[in-house]
Amino acid sequence: MGRTNGMLRTVSRLGVIAPVFLLAGFPAHADTGDTAWILTATALVLFMTLPGLALFYGGLVQRINVLSVLMQCFAIACLMSVLWLVAGYSIAFADGNGAAEGMGQIWGGLSKAFLGGVGADTMSGTIPEGLFFMFQMTFAIITPALIVGAYVERVNFLAVLLFSAVWLLIVYAPVTHWVWGGGWLADMGVRDFAGGLVVHATAGISSLVFVIMMGKRQGFGKDIHPPHNPAFVMIGAAMLWVGWFGFNAGSALGANGDAARAMIVTHTSAATAAFVWMLIEWKQFGKPTLVGIATGMVAGLATITPAAGSVGPAGALIIGVLAAFVCYAAINLIRVKLKIDDSLDVFAVHGVGGILGTLILPFLATLGPMAPGLNEGETALDAFTVQAIGVLAVCAWSLIASIVILFGVKLITPLRVDAQAEEQGLDAATHGETAA
Template sequence: MKTFGFKRLAGLMAAATLVGAPLAFPAFAQDVAPPAAEAAAPAPAPEEAAPAATEEAAPAAAETPAPTLMAHQVKLELDGSGTAWILTSTALVLMMTIPGLALFYGGMVRRKNVIATVAQSFAVTCVVTVVWMAITYGMSFGVNPDENLNKYVGSFDVLFLNGVTTETAFSAAKGLPEMLWIVYQMTFAIITPALIAGAFAERMKFSALLLFTTLWAIFVYAPVCHWVWGGGWLSGAGVLDFAGGTVVHINAGVAGLMCALVLGKRKGYGAENMAPSNLVYTMIGASLLWVGWFGFNAGSEWAADGIASAAMLNTQIAAAAAALSWMIVEWVERKKPGMLGLASGAVAGLVAITPAAGFVNPQGALIIGIIGGGAAYVGAVWLKRLLKYDDSLDAFGVHGIAGIVGALLTGALADPAINSLGEGASVAKQAVGIVATIAWSGVVTLIILFIVKFTTGLRVSEEGEVEGLDLSLHGEALHE
């Protein structure tokens, strides 16, 4: 299959420049050059200048129209403490992908694929940032003028953040500047496809990764995000997802499983030693993920208040409980507790508590952590062994399984005393959200994979896989 070459990329960049230049030039010219009539007018006498300026300024000020708000916007009513907290949370959540996830995944692959694996997280961050700014923010959080369509997808009026100013806020978070809301939600959009990369580690082409990420962000992440958080049909059906159990983890886990099945197993899988190359990298990455998750979960309250505090406490409890749960099951089965098991268990607990963090009490968080850690072990070890698929870094086992468990338990354990939005929660409602996300993510991901297969191609060559993706894709290698 042909890959995107330099000439095609250069052509796309040139086209973008040609399209953007006519839009930018008039504004630039208006700023630097006064109108001809103003330039030619004689200067007023000194005694006339001040009164004339005053008389002209008043009607001009009166005639200045108020900015027009889009359907998803309200006028900003700044919450200083909340804004400070979300600024901090945004940095924490971005840290989860780079360097957190990059190191977590990078340590689990073989030495010849470490650079390529870390590069995937970095590249996904760059791609999704631009795609979010260009189209998917509006698709996720805009309001579609057609009421029926708005149940499924947002607006295309916010392309390239058109209409976003420092004075606007998203309607559901009126105390936060919309620009902050955009970049905070962007970090969630970034980490979701980065998680998927764990399923196809050590065998997908870099060009395929870039195209897959772009299409997946548009056609899978944005619709599901709108359904749950943007006023879509799952929100209307009473589905609860505090910080991304369905939007992020089930979504990414199911997509990862589809990728693993379509790409097939790594060469030598089950016969060669594919042990992690550096578990210290993995433990450092897991630690960064754990710390960053406080911004992920507690930040999803969009304010610095009691619910955010509950979410932070619940996050800590569930992560610790799940790490112990995974470790105990592994200890019983393998007769030794592993450091990788501790790290994976903690991440599983963080995943499981994500949909419930701001809805359950600490006792509920403990239950979710214990069950989530054990269930993720079953998914990552026993299920994969039984069905014989190669989910390289357990994207489905950890994120898909723990996400499903956490979403279901949110319906069972939501406590209205913690958050009034938990009133009326049920396992049945949560199941609707889970099934819808699995169906959409699974089917659309398969379609995207076949599109990528017949454009850039999906897998590296057999020779490139044997050599290692660091050298075959990037021409770089780790040195002793």
Template sequence: MSRTPFPRLLAACLMLLASSPAPCEELNSADTAWILTSTGLVLFMTVPGLALFYGGLVRTKNVLSVLVQCFAVTSLVSILWMVAGYSLALTDTGPWPAVLGGFSRLFLLGLDADALTGNLPESVFCMYHLTFAVFAPALMIGSFVERMRFSATLWFTLGWTLLVYVPVCHWIWGGGWLAQLGVVDFAGGIVVHTTAGIGALTAAWRVGPRRGFPGTLMPPHNLTLTAAGAGILWVGWHGFSAGSALMANGAAGVAMLTTHIAATAGALVWMAVEWSRFGRPTLLGLATGMIAGLGIISPAAGFVGPLGALAMGILAGGICFFAIHWVKRKLAIDDALDVFPVHGVSGMIGSLLTAPLAVKALGGSGLPTGLDVLQQVGVQGIGVLVALGWSGAASLAILTLVDRFNGLRVGADDETEGLDLSSHNGKGYHL
């Protein structure tokens, strides 16, 4: 009887162990490090990124009010996420898991250092999604700046987060009924941009236009601040897109690459359209086109290839440019900082284009749903329409209640004086 030498036996055992699948609930340090980094990047997008971007776009007398709102919304939504938002959005232990999550993580009880979600600490997973929950309502601030009461902003944020963001997040990212239907959203085209976009448009319409709109020019007071904020958004968006792979892998790399390509294409196309129509390219146009490109790639970043990202960025730069004029001139709605035409429109278009541009013939990875392209487009359309309808109706209801019991708008004298002094007893500049 032959005897196997010990070194050969040891090598065979090691090979067998290496070929065995790793346990699904085992912490991966590399993935954890990347999602921790991505979490910081996404939070960096809101404060200071969005705060500076929006702050530079308003008039001098209202810059502090925008910064206050961004910081306050970030703080409020973070507490809401801790108390109930995370549990209701991203757990499936409740009695109606297709519609809403459960109560197992209320106040984040039981979420300790050893709790895992997949191969990540659950605390990291929770914190990463908290930054998305913060960014969505913060986006809406841009639509009603310079005239909404600060208390109304807080009440609207509270109601919108719990009644709009949390359920839509669960429906798509928490295994709810839209996910079961086959809706995909890699990094927030529906969950963040579509819901916030229509919520912003509803708020701008319900609050009413700023005094002097549309006849009075209201130019940005400090495009230097806006450029700094836009740059932060561009860098931070990679945490948004590449982080949504939830792993430090090739999908994250593709998502980062496609995000950058879409942003650059959007910026260049917006610049070209603006140059052609008005004779000069502007910094604001480049920055806005870049953000439109970031918005359109969000639902598709991990599914499409570079060619698909280029096509999406080109479309974003052109379509969103004309959407601004449609909202302000045709609809006569004072969406002050163009939240719906830039974020809402780009998010919806990107969600619909995800299926046809994710095909492998165009360099995409395909979609995991098993549906063909036409079926997936139809399912994506359902997801977009549901998010539009739910967010629009709920936003209108919340705003109506806030107006009745608190009031939405500051007085005419306060608006004329500026919200910095009238609401926050300060000035952005002492010259």
């Protein structure tokens, strides 16, 4: 990949390529093919949360808590949509000129709050900026929804809403600005094609903080509650797999070769990780399970996400294998050895997977056909150093900010329901409904 092409792809991912095209003599109007694809990709990414993630998580919990999980995902989708319009998009993607002195590298400010300055003819590269806003909104929806899997079966619903709302504006939107909105990590050259840092690392670290501060479920480590509906798990996982093509291939922001390659490597990593996970589980427990192969698929998707624009199919195969082994080991470490009740393994699968993909991509960028390579004069070690700085910064901010947010939430409402409500199940105790 030449330096010029890499630069164009970078500014395209930041949603500010229109001025570059104008200077180069390109017309500032929407490309119909690109626009049609991103419209489709936007719908696919929303499909990942509703119903994909909701069913995936819902099938993994006890029957008395399935509706609470669906409710949490649905309510988060609604609340994040409103907050993204009010301020989240502006914090993430405004140019920062309206921010305080020196703050433009940290956050975008509020100049685009309520889509200020965005009209029907305002462009973001070759697509309307309003469409870019919607595409990015679906990322802002699924990221806090991922955290749901960590605290299921004992969380207070009001705490979910308060934490998710503040977290979007304090953690997710600023990190998005750092990486995709022209912030300081973007200036350093951090690569995150579709959200290994912005989505998976932030959600993974924050989920770990949440469950440590909230505490374990009653009977954790003693009473075993298997997933109440593995069929729901598989259906939800299949929806995630399909929707992830919008997540990763859509992040090329155009109907082009980059999108095609991202789709190829996304599918390759997911299929590889799912099959390898099944083999690991089969060897360890003597039986391959539907829940296991579906979990492996999600690990493969999370791990390829940051690297989908940086590796070819050969690199994706390696990432898939590593995702299965590393995330499987992370589950054992977190749940069994450290006895942390991250209920549905959000940190082990999404956090570890996203970080792994972010760190390994420089070493696979030149491997095999279709590999885009590194920038001219850049070594894998140079790129790895930049990636490591990005990981440390994003994880540290997610950790510190989440602790502060949760302490604030605890001043308003408890993080978890009482023992009686937990035993009864959140469906009935919190929402007055049952799935039976």
